[in-house]
Amino acid sequence: MDGLNYSGTKVQFAVSMMIVLYFVLAFYPKYFGGGQEIIPFSLYNLYSMVPGDYNKMDLLVKDDCGVEKYLFYKNKDLNSIERKYYLRKLNDIRNIYNSRKHIDLDVDSEILRDIEGEVYLVKMTGDYIKTLDEGTFDTEIITRIK
Amino acid sequence: MRKIFNLFWSKPSYGNQSIFDTNHSFEKGYFLISLFYFFVLYLCFQSFTFNSQLPSWSEIINSQAYFMPQWGSGWLTILEWPSAVRFVYIFFLITALLGVVFWSRSRIIRALVALGLFQYLSLISSFGYADHFLTMMSFAAIMFVLLPNKKTKTYKPDFLKVIFGLQAIILTTYSISGIYKMIGLAKQLKRGVSSALSSNGMTLHSSKTSYFSGNEYFLQNYLIDYPGYWIPTLQVGGIFIELLSIFFLFKIGLHRIWGLILIIFHLAIAMSVGPDFSFHTLMIALFILFSPFGSDRYDLMNDVKLLTKKKASN
Known part of the structure; x- marks a missing residue:
């Protein structure tokens, strides 16, 4: 290749800086940004710990015929966007409830607007394997929402 | 610097x-x-x-x-x-x-x-x-x-440096992820709770992913029905694959072999724990499995032979 002298070119400098920038932006949210990742730089701690017992919030919906269904758990009617959205909202609700021991949900909020029937906020606790294998977990009704 | x-x-x-x-x-x-x-x-x-x-x-x-x-x-x-x-x-x-x-x-x-x-x-x-x-x-x-711009004098080496820079990021990313998993393992061992060394460690990951996605994974039932030391062996093996990736950045002759190992790693994850990184696997295939560096012909067995010859001559 014509014996080219490639040391110290602008591209080499730019690539070096990009590598540094990549890792700065990837680490920043973990230590300074409250854990909210800056896309497209993902966090590295996914799956770093084996999960223990879980403690989740969900909405238990009873329709007019008395059929019970959860908003998130085993709800095959949700598309991928709805699953992500409800998961996020339910995690936010759990975090608020855990810190204040009280929660007020607006019945006109996005999460409740389209749900018909009686709606209860429930706390689900259990072991992921038993929940998957046997469908067993403990529930505690926190409050009736509507 | x-x-x-x-x-x-x-x-x-x-x-x-x-x-x-x-x-x-x-x-x-x-x-x-x-x-x-x-x-x-x-x-x-x-x-x-x-x-x-x-x-x-x-x-x-x-x-x-x-x-x-x-x-x-x-x-x-x-x-x-x-x-x-x-x-x-x-x-x-x-x-x-x-x-x-x-x-x-x-x-x-x-x-x-x-x-x-x-x-x-x-x-x-x-x-x-x-x-x-x-x-x-x-x-x-x-x-x-x-x-680089085609008109620059250093076009070809600079072009390859951009690819090598990307390889550096890909492989380092795996290693950092492996480091976090090792830290997680140490923390959980210290606390005395289930960890990557437990016979149900990977099963817990798998059932948690299932809980969130609503999907069942190919090996999930085996993980539940046949707990044993084969599970932590697989999991710790996966952590070491991630951890060691950075060392293969400068082992040019081993890029392709390591690329294949990383792809198998992702396949095993998709079959057991669930996360689907198929688009990510395409990047591994392009830039690590089919790495432009090293031997001028693509032949994984030849890479293995060259490696063993090199070791023998050393």
Whole structure:
């Protein structure tokens, strides 16, 4: 290749800086940004710990015929966007409830607007394997929402 | 700092020759980047269909109420929602098509491809949680904006340096992820709770992913029904694969073998724990499994033979 002298070119400098920038932006949210990742730089701690017992919030919906269904758990009617959205909202609700021991949900909020029937906020606790294998977990009704 | 950079760029060699000085590497690298831009178009193609892991365009149009913008997609709120979504899709399509044709001719086109892909990733990641399966592809597109101008004197070596820089990021990412998993393992051992060394460690990961996704994974029942030491062996093996990746960056002759190991690693994850990194696997295939560096012919068995010969001669 014509014996080219490639040391110290602008591209080499730019690539070096990009590598540094990549890792700065990837680490920043973990230590300074409250854990909210800056896309497209993902966090590295996914799956770093084996999960223990879980403690989740969900909405238990009873329709007019008395059929019970959860908003998130085993709800095959949700598309991928709805699953992500409800998961996020339910995690936010759990975090608020855990810190204040009280929660007020607006019945006109996005999460409740389209749900018909009686709606209860429930706390689900259990072991992921038993929940998957046997469908067993403990529930505690926190409050009736509507 | 400068010394570290110079050391970094002077170290990679294969057969006593700098990897940035070989014509066959350049030819392969050029072809691989052409393929990369095709894969971006292919991803765009998938975004218009209904059979991929990507959310469908119609679901997105119907999901305005769930929109929680990321930093890259906040501007969408100033437009009428369906038009804004269609704009992102059309922009992605046009830039992906331009990328396939003109990537080698214009830095502006490559920057537009990176922007189109990034906007699409921002959009689909703006409904509660970010998606991770396109991050490496997006970053590769950003990295390729740096590919040199054809008229520069150092075009070919600089071209290869951009690819090597991307390899560095890919492999380091795995190693850092492995380090966090080792730290997690140490913390959980100290606390005396289930860890990667427990016979149900991977089963817990698998059932947790299942809880969130609602899907069942190919090996999930085996993990539940046959707990034993084979589970932590697999899990710790996976952690070591991640951890050791960085060491293979400068082992040029082993790039392809390590690329195959990483792909098998992702396949095992998809079969047992669930996360689908198939688009990420394409990046591993392009830039590690089919690495442009090393031997001038693609033959994994030959790479193994060369490795064993080298060891014997040492």
